[in-house]
Amino acid sequence: MRVSHQKRIWLERLRKMKGYSQEDIAYLIHIDRSYYSKIESGVRVPSKKLAENLADLLSFHVSIFELEESPFYFALQGSPMVIAHFDLDLRYTWIFNPHPDFDPVSVIGLHDVELEDNDGTRELMKVKQEVINTRTSIRKRISFPLSGQAYEYDVTCHPLFNHKGELIGGSSASTQLIGEDVRSAEIHSCRIVFDN
Structure with a gap:
């Protein structure tokens, strides 16, 4: 209940x-x-x-109803993690805990580039499309310009199948990287520049 x-x-x-x-x-x-x-x-x-x-x-995944009851739902509220489902056309069907720049209701039915068109959203859509095309999970770091500054996210996308085993879209979990995670990524980027 x-x-x-x-x-x-x-x-x-x-x-x-x-x-x-x-x-x-x-x-x-x-x-x-x-x-x-x-x-x-x-x-x-x-x-x-x-x-x-x-x-x-x-055309959404049935687990959304179960997530409402899950202890993870309450534990993750306000955390630096965004969880979402998207359909085969890469439109959001559900989102939890989005960045404050986005309203969780108004993003339903939209593509990432319809929310904001930038290198980060275009890269995220490429990752989502590859997940749909290959039916395999992908993990990647993506930088997004939000609220006037760049935010780095560790993004993991998975294919999403319905109870009949049919591909209906995908899911994504994006964790905002802070502190040492971002610094180590910046150091790695600098090493690549200086080594070339």
Whole structure:
């Protein structure tokens, strides 16, 4: 049981992006509209089967419902880690703990370059596309200009499969590097410049 409920704005946004009303969704997954409304508003947690049907219909990974209950959800709030899911078109379907420059609701359905077009977001999209193309995980350091300064992130992306084993997109975990991590990366970059 959920300790407190929070409206699933991400779910509402995905539904609207696909052009469905609450009534359409309820009909397609064979439940009452008011019950679906309670799922979207965060009052109800769908059963595993219902969550899978909803995830299939709206093209997101069912684990998002489980993450709401996870102790990691609370432990990671406010940490320098961003966790996200994206679809096969590299559009965000869910994001947790984004940098303060970004609203977690308004990024749903957008590409990284639609949020901000820079070398970092273009590199992140290349990594995501490679994960989709190769169906393998990739880890890379990427620098992003945020809030007027450069932030270095250790980014890990994985392919994301639904309960049927079909590729539906990917997931990413990006940890902001600080202190020694960034300094060692800068020293390594300087060595490369001086050695050449």
